[in-house]
Each structure stands twice: as structure tokens, then as C-alpha cells.
Amino acid sequence: MIITRPRDWARIKANLAEVGAEKVFLMGCGQCATVASTGGEKEILQAKAAIEATGRTVTGWAVGEVACHSGGTKLEARKHVGDISDADAVVVLACGAGVQTVADSVSKPVFPGLESVFLGNVVRHGVFEERCQMCGDCVLDKTAGICPVTTCPKGLLNGPCGGMWGGMCEVLTDRECAHVRIQRRLTEQGRGRGRATLEPKDFSKKLKPGSVNLREKKGTSAGGGRDE
């Protein structure tokens, strides 16, 4: 899921002040931002109280099913068309993709209410960790299912670097070095990588902006990647 965290409240207030917004509509997201406890009903109500505490009015709020889904968000906007047209601005408690979907669905100024930080694993309720950066050129087959691109702070494909000490990472000293974990698991599984050096990464697989269209020719999937 997409992990978000609250955005500096002063920036949101400044955004509202920039457009002279006295009346605000709030939108959350029923998926990731709800699980991340940043843009569900509870957080929307907290944001409502905070905006009202600045002397502004909240004309209404909505938590649709998935903010980044164009169809669903347009539908949600239509359901609340009166409250939205009464508002001077919309603040969205969802990831950047959700904010943009809302901005495409309403004609008012739309502001982000959260910071989007990473694609996260839910390790436990409320504990999220980044394990994949969606590089489009996966090496997990060679690295025992542990991603060096993401979990090595330097993103080295071949490691450890010289800062590894006692098996721990030089940069995040409370964590095991990703490459020590990789080598250990490979050895445990009897598939020692030996001395094979992983080739430089193909960053053209992750050119911005990514797009996949399953409706185009059958079997095509052009990610940010140029997979023919």
C-alpha cells in the first residue's frame, strides 16, 4: 500500500490563506490512507476540527472508496457537488495520486493534506516498512527475495560496502546490512551467489511517468518501463 504521513499543518493553512479560502471541503481515502491512519474518517474529523479552529467553515467531507480511482472519485464529487461548490478550496487527505484525481474531478483549488512517502509493507498494524521501490527491473530472483535497491540505503546491487560492521549497516546502524542478509539467506538455501557480480541496473525501465494500458494491444504492458 501507499504510505502517507500528515503534512506540516502550517503549510496547509498557508495554502488556504493563499487563495483566501474561508470555506473548505475535505476528502479522504477509504484505502491506503485509512489503513495508514492518515486519511480515514477519524482523521478527516480531526482535520475538520482543526480547520474550524482557525475560524474557517467546513462545508462537508467525504471518504470515498479509493481516492486514486478516477471513476469512483468523480462519482464521490458528484454526490457532494453542493458542498464542494460552496467551498473555496478542497483539502485531500490521500496520497499524491489521490490528490491529483480529486483535482481532476472538481473545479476548485485542491491542496494536499498529506505527504506521500513510500510503497509500504504492513509489518504490523500501524508499522510500515519500505521494501520495494518499483524499479521495473526486479532482482529479487538473484537476491533471495530481499531487495537491495530499497533496503540497502545506498541501493547497491553488489555489497556489502566497507561501512558494514558486525553485520550491521553503516548508514542505519540499528539494522542488519541488506547484503549480509542476502548472502546468509542464499547460503541457507544452498544457492550461494558465488562471485557473480550483478549487472548495472537498467533505469530506463523506470522512466517517468509510468503507464500501463491493458486495453491497448493484448499482452502489452508498458510500465514506466519500455517492455516491448
Added chain:
Amino acid sequence: MSRLRDALARGEFVVTGEVAPPLGTDLSAMKASIERIGPYCHAVNVTDNQGATLHLSSLAASRAVLDMGVEPIFQQTCRDRNRLALQSDLLAAWTLGLENVLVVTGDDPRGGDHPQAKGVFDLDSTQLMEITAGMNEGHDMLGRDLAGATDFFIGGAVFPEADPWDIQLGRALSKVEAGARFFQSQAIFDMERFARTMDELRPSGVKVIAGVLLLKSPRVIDFINNKLAGLMVPDHIAERIRAASDPAKESIALAIEQVRALRDIADGVHIMPLGNDDAVGRILTGAGLSE
């Protein structure tokens, strides 16, 4: 021809030193340092934004060292440049007469003076060694012919005191396969362990220059143990320096003992005087490597 390569090939015990380019354009302090340590060294490393802190480039500074008649070891870290820039700088280095290159990963920007910087790490050190070896054969990383090849003497870093060692040993051997012909090691404190490392590396044919770090004060020890990644001063050595009435003098005595021990094990020593350049001559003379 790289004198460093020649000396190592002849089986001579080599000495390398290290200078840091300035933060700015005034090269006089670096040159003064070269004047002090150059006469004792076969070659001198010129660091590349060491510790992820801003300095004048190793490329220009290495050339300045060469112009003084001292052979530089041009350093290239993977942290600050992508594959285009790295290859381009290597070609430039060759045209500037730089023949030794030490290829390292580089410290993470989070520990440096520009923590907001993006760490590039487009390539890692092993990959860059392979590419450099390819340039020596006359092609770029895509296999295209170069109009004029390089002939670098390619070096890498090795970390004999790191744990788990079997993993670092595997890495070191991959580096040799990628094209490393010499290693410069992290500071060595445990001579027995280093001798075993040499036994493991020798069959690959790589030459190993052992690091000797001048522990000139208790403060330096604290810095290494708390701030420097991938290195720890063992307690008995730390105690010896801390208990000394004159730690600076004791550190030179210690370095002399280390160089003497390493003479029988390594292919050379890499002296890191941490600013105390005058100690270099005293250490080498004390160890019988210089008059």
C-alpha cells in the same frame, strides 16, 4: 607507466600516502602536504569528496600532484556521479596522465556535509571496476570502441577486520574478477588476522597495501570508534594510547611496530597520518623503510 604498478610487479614493498583536496581553490596546503609525504611514497591517494563532504575534485587535484612529480592515485566514488559522468571522468583522467585509479563506493551523503544531497550510486564499485577494465581493453560499458583506450592500474578497497569476513572476502574476490589489481585496506590492527587474509587473497594475484592509521590522540580513537563506519580500534591498542604520557609519540611507536610487522605480510603500507604529515617520515625511518 604507473610506477606503483611497476614497483608492485617487481615485488618491491610499496608505500602510499593520502592527501585531501581543499574546500576551495587554494591548493597550497595540499601541495605542502605533498612536499612532506611525497618523497617517502610510491604514490599518493587523492581523495574524492571524502566522508561525503565537499572538496575540489580528485581529478584536478590528482593532476596538480602529478605536476609536482609525485604519482597520484586518483579516487573515484560511485556516490556523486552516474555512469555517464564516471566513464567520462575516467577518460579525462587518462588524458591528464593519471594512471592509478582507486574505485570505491563512497560514504552515504547522510553522514556528510550535504545531507540533503541525492546519493547517486548508479553503479557500485565492483561494476565500475568492470567498466574501467573494459576501458583498458578499448571499449565503453556498452561495448562500443573507444577512440583511444585507457591503461589504468585499477585498485579497490578491502576490509580485513570486517565481520562477517567470509562475505567481505567474497566481495574482495569479486572485485579481483572485475579487474582490481591492487587493494588498499582499511586500517589494520590485528596482524594475525591480516596474515590469514593475505593467505586467502594471494592466490588471486592481487597486491594488497595494508592501511596504517596514526592514532595520534585519544580523541582520534573516539572519533574512529563513534563516527567512522567500518572500523574499530581494539581495546588493548586504545588503552595503550590512552595510558601513554605522550600519546602522539606513542602513536608513532605503535605505527612503527605495525609497519615492521606488515613488511613481512603485505605488499606495502598505506599510511594515513591524519594531518600529522611529519610523522610519515619518522614512521618509515623507524621501520627501516627509509633513511
